[in-house]
Amino acid sequence: MADQLATPKAECISDLAFDRLWAGELSSERKSEVEIHVANCSTCAARCSELQAQSAHFADEVWVEGLVQKAIGRKVPLLNKVEVRRRLPWAATALAAAAAVVILVLPHGSSVRSKGAAIKLELVVRAAKDGKVEVFVPGQILHPSDAIRFRLSTKKSGFLGIASIDIARENIYESARSWPANQEQLLESSITLDETLGAERIYAVVCKNPFLDDELRAALKKLRDDAKNDPRSAGKLLLPGCEESSVLFEKSK
Numbered sequence: 001m002a003d004q005l006a007t008p009k010a011e012c013i014s015d016l017a018f019d020r021l022w023a024g025e026l027s028s029e030r031k032s033e034v035e036i037h038v039a040n041c042s043t044c045a046a047r048c049s050e051l052q053a054q055s056a057h058f059a060d061e062v063w064v065e066g067l068v069q070k071a072i073g074r075k076v077p078l079l080n081k082v083e084v085r086r087r088l089p090w091a092a093t094a095l096a097a098a099a100a101v102v103i104l105v106l107p108h109g110s111s112v113r114s115k116g117a118a119i120k121l122e123l124v125v126r127a128a129k130d131g132k133v134e135v136f137v138p139g140q141i142l143h144p145s146d147a148i149r150f151r152l153s154t155k156k157s158g159f160l161g162i163a164s165i166d167i168a169r170e171n172i173y174e175s176a177r178s179w180p181a182n183q184e185q186l187l188e189s190s191i192t193l194d195e196t197l198g199a200e201r202i203y204a205v206v207c208k209n210p211f212l213d214d215e216l217r218a219a220l221k222k223l224r225d226d227a228k229n230d231p232r233s234a235g236k237l238l239l240p241g242c243e244e245s246s247v248l249f250e251k252s253k
Helices: 017-023 028-039 042-060 092-097 212-227
Strands: 119-128 131-133 149-155 158-167 170-179 184-191 198-207 242-251
Touching: 017 028, 017 042, 017 184, 028 042, 119 198, 119 242, 149 158, 149 170, 158 212, 158 242, 170 184, 170 198, 170 212, 184 242
Parallel strands: none
Antiparallel strands: 119 131, 119 149, 149 184, 158 170, 158 198, 198 242
């Protein structure tokens, strides 16, 4: 299947294409096309820098549970050099910066991509033990103090919220905020897993209308009660006018 490198409205490089580039998922021909495009496109070069800034923010931000964690340094191979026109001397620097976005340098084939779903939630995990960063896969065991960021692929615009249930409580990670259509984005917000062991199910919703945290929490509580405090048995939130996606994981020492 051909690599989809451009957004529908222009020839510029999408975030998904950058992700695939850094993950080593593109053919050498497509990789060269992306590099050359970025070298000659100020918009895409600026996006490279923006993704780098987001990655740096992930390493040093204050986490939801109140912890400040530092990323463990990892050497990332640079992209192949691209001949850059003299009128755009900054482009090579932007490409090198893009290659250093550690948070998205993932094992080849590790990313599960949305195929026609209205919304797809993925977790990008940084292990507390060794600082390894990878996309969560079903069945993977997570641990207290592991750090998580959310990656979303959506088709419709609306109001985004992210929350979860575990064996003990409901958790709101993203209060309702405006969300544009046709997005593939790694959110800047992040969480550090607490000491509550067992199953946790994280939900992402995009709703037509804005909603309050209390409304989302009430729906989560009902879901947890119906599942008898077992997130493994929990179904869909089924909020009116909302699309949703969820990820279930187990947390162990």
